[in-house]
Amino acid sequence: MNTLDTRGAGLSLQLDATGRVLLASLVPQPEVAAIDAAWLEERIAEAGAGRFRRDAAACELLLQQYAGGAAVAGLALATAVDAALAVRIAPDALLATLDITPAQGGTPISKEAVLAELGAKGITEGIALDAINQAIADGAAQDVEIARGRAPVAGEDGRLECLLPAARDRRPQLDASGHIDYRDLGEIQVVRAGEALMRRHPPTPGTPGITVRGAAIPPRAGKDIAFAPGLAGVAPAADDPNLLIAACAGQPVQVRGGIMVEPVFSVEAVNMASGNIRFDGSVKIRGDVAAGMLVSATGDIEIGGVVESATLEAGGSIVVKGGVIGRLGRKDAGDHHISCGGDFSAAYAQQVRVEAGDSIFIDDIAMQCDLLAANHIRVGQRRRGHVIGGRLQATLSVTARVLGSPNRIETRFEIGTPPALHKQLAELARQRDGEETQLLEVSKLLAFADHNPGRLPPATVEKAAHTAARLSAEIAALRETESALAQKADLARNARVVAEQAMYDGVVVTLGIQRYRVSGEHGAGAIGLGEQGLALLPAEDAVPAAPA
Structure with missing residues (x-):
């Protein structure tokens, strides 16, 4: 068979x-x-x-x-198994996807079945019919986008626009890389009463979004910004509260939260005939400042000539078109000094003590000076750029064309974070912690008032709301200041002393507890932290990379 x-x-x-x-x-x-x-x-x-x-x-x-x-x-x-479909909606409801499990001898998925499932899930917005048709034709699908909503567009934050590009800026300035360029501060700018100075651009509300179910998604409105209270010398325009105009003639100065106009006092020279000058505003001196004189201003000081053994004190910046000469180190030196809250700029400096809240710029030569800058010191732009003798201290960098001299004159440099900065950071943190504790207590009071209407007097609730708003603003300002100082401390770890042309025996650099003494004569280079500590670095390492 x-x-x-x-x-x-x-x-x-x-x-x-x-x-x-x-x-x-x-x-x-x-x-x-x-x-x-x-x-x-x-x-x-x-x-x-x-x-x-x-x-x-x-x-x-x-x-x-x-x-x-x-x-x-x-x-x-x-x-025989029919095809199956599944429609999934993303957690934010901005996207719907389709899965089709192919039929096995059963009925395939139809367009009507997909649309019915969309309807059952309430999906009405942004349906992609072409994608649905293609998935049905393929007979199978996985995570195919078949509907998309529209995400909301956040509003733009309010901003303040200075209408005078040349206005002095007294806000804290710190480039992310810590790099510094020579700044020619120029002459004091003067505006007339009624001149437009700054415009406030209100925040925008943003554009609403929509989910695949057709529900509106409210946007995040931009943060509002207001002119700071008490801005001197300015006023809102009569027909436009968002425009600040000069209320008087004077120097425009940008500050945090706006701009102000300082009065400007002009004088030909400061000597025994003029007497000492103390002025609430900015001072413009066309000529020289004689020995023994005092010029004190809450704003800027601009001097067209030479300063000789005098005291200059400015809340803003000091510009000396000529040089500054003192008697530092001599028996008859006296108690003369130069200090400012902003930048100091001069053509040359000899035997003077200068302290600047920002940076110091000397165009020609700094000889036997005591220079202290919160950020940078730069010697040399259009002229020689020599630093000979003395002590120069800066948090971020000291840069000159030539450091020291062939005569081996000791020239000392101190760079890096000063102890005062760490102390300031600790004090800011302590102050912020205290205000955050206060805000927490006030917030508890306001929450109680919300859940128990009428239990607290309206005046108490209103006062608590004002206190909460004030504390929130102060905490935000403290955080901003802390962040800026922390960034500066981070940059200070990469502090450098830079010679663009040469450095000589006698140069001594200190960073914290580390010390480096230059031996012999060298060309362009930098002194900063290397792998083995403070060391002489090649010229290409003169500008450190920005911290991560």
């Missing part, structure tokens, strides 16, 4: 009445040929169930029963 003729004898494969399930029946027959999984697959396909989902366990059982000569009745081998 031909074994092929007996293969599968007694085995019957038929669809059930629904046409969705393939059933197997087996009546054992004597002397039948063996069958395997491949043969069974062919028979399943011939029965019209080739695309149906297989029941692997049932198929294996059928093969075992057949081999063992056991009967089988109504064993489901394969079932």
Whole structure:
């Protein structure tokens, strides 16, 4: 007997009445040929169930029963499975995606079914019909974007625009890299009464967004900004409260939160004939300042000539078009000094003590001087740029063309973070902690008032609200100051003393507890922290990289 003729004898494969399930029946027959999984697959396909989902366990059982000569009745081998779909909405409700599980002998997904599911989930916005049609044509999909909402656009913060680009700026200045360029502070600028100075641009509300369900998403409104109270010498324009104009003639000066106009006092020279000058504003001296004289101003001081053994004190910057000459180190030196809250600039300096709240700029030469700057010292721009003798101290950098002299005159430099900066940071943190504690207590009071209307007098609630607003503003200002000082301390770790042309024996650099003495004559280079501590660095390392 031909074994092929007996293969599968007694085995019957038929669809059930629904046409969705393939059933197997087996009546054992004597002397039948063996069958395997491949043969069974062919028979399943011939029965019209080739695309149906297989029941692997049932198929294996059928093969075992057949081999063992056991009967089988109504064993489901394969079932028609319809395609399935799933629509997922992102947590922010700005995106909907589609998954389609392909049909296995069953009904495929239709466009109507997808749209019905979208409707059931309330998705109405940004439906992508082309993507839906393509997914249906493919018969399968995974994370296919089929609807997208529109994210809100945050409003722009309010800002203050200075309408005078040349106005002096007394706000803290610190470049992210700590780099410094020579600044020519120029002459004192004077505005007339009524001149436009600064415009306030209000914040914008932003643009609302919309979810795929059609719900509006409110935008984050821009932060408001207001002119600081008590700005001297300025007033809002009569027809525009967002415009500050000069209320009097004087020097415009940018400050935190606005601009002010300082009165300017002009004098030909300061000597015994003019007497000492103490002025609430800025002082402009066309000529010289004689020995022994005092000039004190809350604003800037501009001097067209030379200063000789005099005292200059300015809340802003000091510009000396000529030089400054003192008697530092001599028995008849006296108690003369120069100090300012901003920058100090002079053509040359000899035997003087200068302290600047920002940076010091000497164009030609600094000889036997005591210079102290909170940020940078720069000697040399259009002229020689020599530093010979004395002591120069700056937090971030000291730069000159030539450091020291061939005569080995000791020239001392101190760079890096001064102890006062660490003390200031600690004090700011202590002050902020105290105000945050106060704000927490006031916030508890306001929360109680919100949950218990009428329990507290309205005047108490109003006072608490004003206190909370004031504390919040003060805390924000303290955080801003802390951040700026912390950035400066970070920059100070990369402080440098830079020679653009040469440095000589006798130059001594100190950074914290480390000390480096230059031995011999060198060309361009820098002294700063290297891998082994304070060291002479190549010229290309003169400008350190900005801290991360």
